[in-house]
Amino acid sequence: MRTSLLTALFTLIFIAGAVAQSTIKGVVKDNTGAAVSGATILLQGSTNHAISDEVGEFTIVTYKTFPATLRISYVGFKTQEVPLPSAATPVTVTLHPDDLLSEVVITSRRRAESAQDVPIPISVIGGGLVKDAGAFNVNRLKELIPTVQLYSSNPRNTTLNVRGVGSTFGLTNDGIDPGVGFYVDGVYFARPAATTLDFIDIERIEVLRGPQGTLFGKNTTAGAFNITTAAPSFTPNVTFESSYGNFGYIQAKAAVTGPLAKKLAGRISFSGTQRDGLIDNVATGKKVNDINNLGFRAQLLYTPTDRVKITLAGDATRQRPDGYAQVVAGVVTTQRAAYRQFNAIIADLNYQLPSQNAFDRKIDHNTTWRSGNDLGGVSVNVDAKIGNGTLTSTSAWRYWNWDPSNDRDFTGLSVLQLSQATSKHQQWTQEVRYAGDLTSKLSGVIGVFGIWQDLKTDPFHIEESGDAQWRFSQNSTSELWKTEGLFDGFGIKTYSRLKTFGGAVFGQLDWAITKQLHVLPGLRYNYDKKKVDYDRKTYGGLQTTDPALIALKNAVYTDQAFSADVDESNVSGQITVAYKPTQKINAFATFSTSYKPIGVNLGGLPTSSGKVMTELARIKPEYVTHYEVGLKTSPGKNATVNIVYHHTDIKDYQTNVQTAEVGVNRGYLANAEKVRVQGVELDANLKAGRFVSLYGALAYTDGKYITFKNAPVPLEETGSASAFKDISGGKLPGISEWAGSLGGEVKTTTKSFLGHRANFFLALESYYRSDFSSSPSPSKFLNVDGYALVNARVGFRAAQGLSAFIWSRNLLNKDYYEQLLPAAGNAGHYAGVLGDQRTFGVTIRYVLNAD
Numbered sequence: 001m002r003t004s005l006l007t008a009l010f011t012l013i014f015i016a017g018a019v020a021q022s023t024i025k026g027v028v029k030d031n032t033g034a035a036v037s038g039a040t041i042l043l044q045g046s047t048n049h050a051i052s053d054e055v056g057e058f059t060i061v062t063y064k065t066f067p068a069t070l071r072i073s074y075v076g077f078k079t080q081e082v083p084l085p086s087a088a089t090p091v092t093v094t095l096h097p098d099d100l101l102s103e104v105v106i107t108s109r110r111r112a113e114s115a116q117d118v119p120i121p122i123s124v125i126g127g128g129l130v131k132d133a134g135a136f137n138v139n140r141l142k143e144l145i146p147t148v149q150l151y152s153s154n155p156r157n158t159t160l161n162v163r164g165v166g167s168t169f170g171l172t173n174d175g176i177d178p179g180v181g182f183y184v185d186g187v188y189f190a191r192p193a194a195t196t197l198d199f200i201d202i203e204r205i206e207v208l209r210g211p212q213g214t215l216f217g218k219n220t221t222a223g224a225f226n227i228t229t230a231a232p233s234f235t236p237n238v239t240f241e242s243s244y245g246n247f248g249y250i251q252a253k254a255a256v257t258g259p260l261a262k263k264l265a266g267r268i269s270f271s272g273t274q275r276d277g278l279i280d281n282v283a284t285g286k287k288v289n290d291i292n293n294l295g296f297r298a299q300l301l302y303t304p305t306d307r308v309k310i311t312l313a314g315d316a317t318r319q320r321p322d323g324y325a326q327v328v329a330g331v332v333t334t335q336r337a338a339y340r341q342f343n344a345i346i347a348d349l350n351y352q353l354p355s356q357n358a359f360d361r362k363i364d365h366n367t368t369w370r371s372g373n374d375l376g377g378v379s380v381n382v383d384a385k386i387g388n389g390t391l392t393s394t395s396a397w398r399y400w401n402w403d404p405s406n407d408r409d410f411t412g413l414s415v416l417q418l419s420q421a422t423s424k425h426q427q428w429t430q431e432v433r434y435a436g437d438l439t440s441k442l443s444g445v446i447g448v449f450g451i452w453q454d455l456k457t458d459p460f461h462i463e464e465s466g467d468a469q470w471r472f473s474q475n476s477t478s479e480l481w482k483t484e485g486l487f488d489g490f491g492i493k494t495y496s497r498l499k500t501f502g503g504a505v506f507g508q509l510d511w512a513i514t515k516q517l518h519v520l521p522g523l524r525y526n527y528d529k530k531k532v533d534y535d536r537k538t539y540g541g542l543q544t545t546d547p548a549l550i551a552l553k554n555a556v557y558t559d560q561a562f563s564a565d566v567d568e569s570n571v572s573g574q575i576t577v578a579y580k581p582t583q584k585i586n587a588f589a590t591f592s593t594s595y596k597p598i599g600v601n602l603g604g605l606p607t608s609s610g611k612v613m614t615e616l617a618r619i620k621p622e623y624v625t626h627y628e629v630g631l632k633t634s635p636g637k638n639a640t641v642n643i644v645y646h647h648t649d650i651k652d653y654q655t656n657v658q659t660a661e662v663g664v665n666r667g668y669l670a671n672a673e674k675v676r677v678q679g680v681e682l683d684a685n686l687k688a689g690r691f692v693s694l695y696g697a698l699a700y701t702d703g704k705y706i707t708f709k710n711a712p713v714p715l716e717e718t719g720s721a722s723a724f725k726d727i728s729g730g731k732l733p734g735i736s737e738w739a740g741s742l743g744g745e746v747k748t749t750t751k752s753f754l755g756h757r758a759n760f761f762l763a764l765e766s767y768y769r770s771d772f773s774s775s776p777s778p779s780k781f782l783n784v785d786g787y788a789l790v791n792a793r794v795g796f797r798a799a800q801g802l803s804a805f806i807w808s809r810n811l812l813n814k815d816y817y818e819q820l821l822p823a824a825g826n827a828g829h830y831a832g833v834l835g836d837q838r839t840f841g842v843t844i845r846y847v848l849n850a851d
Contacts, residue, residue: 021306024060024084026091028052028072032750034757035849036095037799038128039074042112044081049112051203054237054800054849061306062087063385116632119520119578119588121209121644121681123147123697127202127230131241131845132793133765134809136251136273138195138225143767143789145207146699146739147681151819153833154324155193155373156402156421162209162223163646164703164735165677167192168656169776171821173669174423174455174498175532175600176654179622181212181220184227185313187379187396188218190427190453194375194400195225197317200297201255201269203228209681210646211594211626214508214522214574217431217449221594221624231311232267232301234259238848245807245841248276249291263304269297278836279325282354283364283412289323307385316376325369328410329358329820329832332781336719342828345471351413358832359815364412367419372403389436389443400425401458408824410831414466416824418491422458427451438509446507456497464491464540465556472827473556480548490541492557496534496602503527508574520576528597529567534617536560536604560605562617570595570621586632596622599654601669606723619669620652638687647678653705657712657776672708675732677701694744701739703732714779718826730778736769736786747797758798761805765791774820782830787816789835795843803845813838 024043028036035056042049043060050058062068066086070093073079078096115124123145125135135141138160142148152158157171166179172192182189189195199205206226213219216226236258243251250273257267272294277287295317302310331342338344346352354362377398384391402423409415433447469487480486508522538557544550574592581587599619605612630644653675657668679701686694705711711727713720743765750757768788775782790812795805819833 021063022087024087028056028093031096036074039072042071044069044071053233053235057235119576123207125205127204130202136198144741146697146741149734154371155196158192158195160195164701166222169733173603173656175602177597179221179596181216181218181224185229186394188429191400191425193373198271198273198293198295200271200295201230203230210628211592213524213594214506219526221596232265232299233257234265241845243841243843245839249841250274265301267299271295279361281363288325288369290321292320294318309383311381314378319373321371324371325363326831326833327358327363328353328829331829332716334718334828365407366412367407367417368405370405374401389434391434394431396429398427410823413468415468415472417466418462418464421461424458425455427453441512444509449504451502453500457495460493460495462493472825486542492536492538494536498532501529516580518578523573525571527569531565532600533563560612562614564600564618566598568598568621584634588630590628592626594624599669603668620671622654623651625649641684643682645680650675655776672705674706676706677703691747696742698740701735703735705730711777714775714777715822715826727777731773733773733776736772739769741767758796760796762794782820784817787814800847800849806842808840810838
């Protein structure tokens, strides 16, 4: 906060002696006189731009000298260039229909520019498609961007990857940094749980693929989500939206914006989603895995001068689902003795699963599933025009409170009767950067970034055994295992606290050697410090001094304690060569290095010969070497086709691996010596006339462990002579060799309907991915079959007034798994995270603009 205030003061002092500014105002209409909302207006030769609001109006503040030229573009209309002799008279722009694809304007490189001109593989999803497609969170958005993978067994245990890398697959370990940056309005969200939030009032989402550490504050080894929300406007506007569907689905959204004073505007946004559960708990008679989300966002925009823009934003999200239960999906015969197989165990306990088919969607869990997830924060962003660029300061504080309850044995037996990793997290971030034109041939961005994090248990993480634990943990035929009450209530309480600091200086230049040939070098210095205190104590169970009984208890849980204070620094960078021989072709090649900080294990450590393997308390940092060659083309006035080849080598790849020990329930971190990911990506857009638009993307990805000599054995090999295995050459988890999406929309000419101008439309989207491994150590059984999904909607859409459409997701009612997870202890059974069955409903939207 202090840095932002100093930046604002410095800016105001600078402005006092600056040259006079100009304000360009205008309105964009179509050839019928109707307002065009969402058109992009660029002031050529500068970084100044605007988006026309709901009534077609726009305002651009600039210090550029006149005469000047505006460039206006919008989907389905000819791009126009309008000369401006001065800024004195408001501009009225009339767009005429055409079958050209409009330019998609992005800001990932801290300036407004066409996505086709940027030498980075990037996918852009507009807020309109996000809303219409029902992609109200990242898990649904991945169906539109096949290079994105998200796996979530609950908000904490969420993996967000791009091209199959970035974060550990499976269950989350808090001591590792994500490799995919998640940004909302320039603020970095550090916790993986943030990716499960409902989007609130989105303008667009930009997904950058590959390392982006020279553009963003937090280091990003695999990619970045750059989310921009709708900003406050001085033109009043109100939007309401409600959706109703089967399974009791209700979603309501609202946004209100307008002026509060001459130089002050505000915006308030709300999103609420509810849905009944999709899984029957036959033991309680309740349906679980429902949705119960509320989210709020408020913003104030203050423009003390035409060169300064200050935005204060705050948001809060509350999720209270009775959800995230997993259903037993299968049973594997392990290499343990016959009496230690899952079916033999449950037979001895006179227990039967409620169903042998996971897609019956039945469970009998005896531990409540709870996923209390609270996230929020405040930020101050200051943008100041200085010279030919913009100085930006972004200060933010964020929190995450996590209150879970899980049934990690996936059955109605009291094996693990408690699994509760309650946590509290706070982060403070500060970024200051300057982006703009340095000379006529040199532009770029330079910045500094700092993040402070404090993550602690609240007050303890608890895992507790029930009266059936003895049979699942039994590893001999000794009658002592049957000692009454030996394991009942026996558990562990873990206290841990992780404090981290990360600092960086980063920058990237764009050197125009010629108009067609650009060289873009970038450099980053990174410093990371982590301090952790970990203390785990056993409690409960039968209190005894008998060494034999104590040894049995120690086979389940042991005391563990360690502390670590580590720091690491690194220099990484990239260089890109981009060649644009014509306006229709943009070729580029990139070489980059990247780095992920040292990791610390916060999920419990495995034992060897009865001793805790404290050497695994910390793991090595990742080193990434990345190559990329791409071609962006516009083969016709109505099409774009882009293709890229990528190759990534990772040394000391940080992975989360499963062990057979109950006391390491969420797995532990380890380093795979070397990993390689390579592939080819193709995306295309086509507009056939004004009324038909198509888009598609196809990705081939090959991800392998080149060397991983000391990995835990897969589930089916539990009980073999060695607890570790050389899995070199095996597939990385979570990566489908083939993935793709294909969609499009057909609409009518604009018609008068219910007193407003509207288009009737039919839209379809399809998503496919081939099979993938769902186990860090490749398994014959933990593989998810490939599947395809189809979504559809039909209705009418108006820029203002009433819009309505009916929709269906998973139209063909495909049964599929999103993830497979072995139960704690590796008894042989494993559970699945089920994809939603067919849903359908109606959405009604109303937009009210100021006259």
